[in-house]
Amino acid sequence: MNSNVNDDFRQRLERRRRHRSGLTAETIVAAVYMMTGHRILGRRFKTPVGEIDLIAIRKKRVAFIEVKRRQTTEDAEDAITLTMRRRVRRAADLWLARNPQYQAHDVGFDLVFVLPWRFPIIMRDAL
Numbered sequence: 001m002n003s004n005v006n007d008d009f010r011q012r013l014e015r016r017r018r019h020r021s022g023l024t025a026e027t028i029v030a031a032v033y034m035m036t037g038h039r040i041l042g043r044r045f046k047t048p049v050g051e052i053d054l055i056a057i058r059k060k061r062v063a064f065i066e067v068k069r070r071q072t073t074e075d076a077e078d079a080i081t082l083t084m085r086r087r088v089r090r091a092a093d094l095w096l097a098r099n100p101q102y103q104a105h106d107v108g109f110d111l112v113f114v115l116p117w118r119f120p121i122i123m124r125d126a127l
Contacts, residue, residue: 021069022067022069024069025067025068025069025114025120026043026044026053026054026067028114028120029053029054029065029067029112029114029120030043030054030056032112032119032120032122033054033056033058033063033065036058037058038056038057038058038063039056039057039058040054040055040056041055041056041057041062041099041102042054042055042095043055045091045095047090047091047094047095049087049090049091049094050086050087050088050089050090050091051087051088051091052064052065052066052088052091052092052095053065053066053067054067055095057102057105060104060105060106061105061106061107061108062096062102062105062106062107062108063108063109063110063124064088064091064092064095064107064108064109064110064127065109065110065111065112066080066084066088066109066110066111066112066127067112067114068080068111068112068113068114069113069114069115070113070114070115071115071116072115073113073115073121076113076115077113080111080127085109085127088109088127089109089127092107092109108124108125109125109126109127110122110123110124110125110126110127111123111126111127
């Protein structure tokens with residue numbers, strides 16, 4: 001019984017640590033995008049069909065940004081699944097429907113890997 005309680009506690013701590021780590025990665029990516037002239041329109045846009053980590057605009061391009069914080073590039077690449085891509089695209093469609101002022105803009109789906117001790121790797125239109 002005591003072992004189960006400890007395991008449950010460790011799992012909750014690990015989930016909380018991963019959540020905070022993800023938030024930190026998204027904050028770093030938002031700062032990089034702002035330094036390159038983007039304006040952040042949204043963070044962690046949640047819908048019943050999916051979630052978008054960041055939404056940014058620069059000139060006439062709206063970028064829907066998926067952030068992956070992993071230990072290696074290979075681990076980050078492995079986290080990109082067809083299901084995840086579909087969820088991001090469906091969530092973007094919903095966001096655009098709710099924000100018609102951006103429907104005439106170019107739309108991009110960027111993927112950003114955040115690895116330890118490295119500048120974020122930004123891949124435009126990668127999703």
